[in-house]
Amino acid sequence: MMPVWCYRDPRTVVGVENAKSRVDWPTIYSETGIQFMSLNTICQFAAEPPARLAGAKQLLLLGDAFNYFCSGVARNEVSLASTTQLYNPQTRTWSKKLFAALGLREELFAPICPSGTRLGRLKKNLATEVGLPQIEVVASCSHDTGPAVAAVPAGGENWAYLSSGTWSLMGVEWPQPIVNEQGRGLGFTNEIGFGNTVRLLKNIVGLWVVQECRRQWAKEGKKYDFAALEQLATTAPPFVSLINPDDPRFLSPDDMPEKIAEFCRETGQPVPANHAAFMRCIYESLALFYRVVLRRIERLTGKKIERLHIVGGGSKAAMLNQCTANAVKIPVLVGPTECTATGNILIQAIALGHLPSHAAAREVVRNSFELKTITPQSAAEWDTAAARFEKLLS
Numbered sequence: 001m002m003p004v005w006c007y008r009d010p011r012t013v014v015g016v017e018n019a020k021s022r023v024d025w026p027t028i029y030s031e032t033g034i035q036f037m038s039l040n041t042i043c044q045f046a047a048e049p050p051a052r053l054a055g056a057k058q059l060l061l062l063g064d065a066f067n068y069f070c071s072g073v074a075r076n077e078v079s080l081a082s083t084t085q086l087y088n089p090q091t092r093t094w095s096k097k098l099f100a101a102l103g104l105r106e107e108l109f110a111p112i113c114p115s116g117t118r119l120g121r122l123k124k125n126l127a128t129e130v131g132l133p134q135i136e137v138v139a140s141c142s143h144d145t146g147p148a149v150a151a152v153p154a155g156g157e158n159w160a161y162l163s164s165g166t167w168s169l170m171g172v173e174w175p176q177p178i179v180n181e182q183g184r185g186l187g188f189t190n191e192i193g194f195g196n197t198v199r200l201l202k203n204i205v206g207l208w209v210v211q212e213c214r215r216q217w218a219k220e221g222k223k224y225d226f227a228a229l230e231q232l233a234t235t236a237p238p239f240v241s242l243i244n245p246d247d248p249r250f251l252s253p254d255d256m257p258e259k260i261a262e263f264c265r266e267t268g269q270p271v272p273a274n275h276a277a278f279m280r281c282i283y284e285s286l287a288l289f290y291r292v293v294l295r296r297i298e299r300l301t302g303k304k305i306e307r308l309h310i311v312g313g314g315s316k317a318a319m320l321n322q323c324t325a326n327a328v329k330i331p332v333l334v335g336p337t338e339c340t341a342t343g344n345i346l347i348q349a350i351a352l353g354h355l356p357s358h359a360a361a362r363e364v365v366r367n368s369f370e371l372k373t374i375t376p377q378s379a380a381e382w383d384t385a386a387a388r389f390e391k392l393l394s
Contacts, residue, residue, distance in 0.1 A: 164314025171201025
């Protein structure tokens with residue numbers, strides 16, 4: 001049995017070093033338009049022993065491997081392929097330049113297919129085993145952000161999305177990739193969405209920080225559910241301490257409260273006094289970083305964003321949603337929660353001819369879920385906090 005690695009495993013530190021020793025970072029970005037993260041697939045490959053890669057016949061990304069097991073057809077669906085940092089969104093192919101630099105065999109990688117590709121029927125033996133007819137297997141958007149964005153209940157123009165969960169993915173749906181020095185410097189990524197649109201977005205650490213604090217506090221004997229943590233956050237005074245969610249220390253697991261305390265000490269701020277203060281610090285810091293990212297999106301695209309859609313599990317965090325509306329100073333529309341599952345179903349419905357278009361699918365979402373609009377409040381207070389927050393980013 002070959003070892004299986006978590007994508008956050010520290011081995012990727014070696015992968016980063018190996019990758020950058022063979023090809024420089026500006027070249028990687030110009031080829032892929034993907035922001036640097038040590039957990040990207042390119043770094044996973046660069047961390048692999050050459051003998052293990054040499055022994056592999058073909059590579060499938062995780063969602064596409066599941067499709068293969070169901071249908072027997074090996075394809076890498078484009079929305080997931082585009083996140084690997086081995087795909088060129090401008091040529092819409094695997095990057096031969098990066099394959100050559102990293103010594104990766106082209107034939108190792110299964111062909112790319114569009115989102116919503118009908119792969120074939122469920123294997124007969126599987127259908128018999130699970131008691132299903134030989135239903136069609138559809139390669140939906142295999143990367144979870146892909147169907148989540150596809151299901152954003154937006155209409156018209158000048159909107160942005162925030163897929164809120166363990167990760168926060170904030171961006172816009174754009175007709176073509178934006179791959180330039182400004183995008184590279186600001187850490188923006190160009191992923192392919194449904195219909196060959198581009199998800200121009202920034203990966204933000206998100207509620208991972210809350211999850212890791214919760215895990216640490218449980219180890220120490222204090223167990224909270226997420227509703228209790230949300231309530232705690234409302235009881236702490238505002239803007240006592242702030243962190244930079246983009247600081248690399250917050251990406252890794254283990255004792256997140258201490259990492260927050262360390263950041264506060266380094267930046268001359270009070271260490272949060274209790275669990276409520278930690279929660280308030282996280283929520284306000286995320287909201288202020290969302291504001292920074294939204295302004296950067298406007299600079300990159302030349303468009304003024306007029307409303308923000310928040311979807312995903314994190315959309316249940318009412319206080320965080322209000323903080324976000326206050327910080328970004330535009331209306332925030334919340335819902336649905338299960339946007340990834342919803343988008344997956346709708347993409348399959350389009351592929352199978354049950355819906356005529358992506359616009360029709362988004363109309364289904366608007367008509368099927370209760371959406372809440374949150375109005376910004378306390379503008380002056382949040383402007384003051386934002387000015388202080390900007391100094392922490394450096």
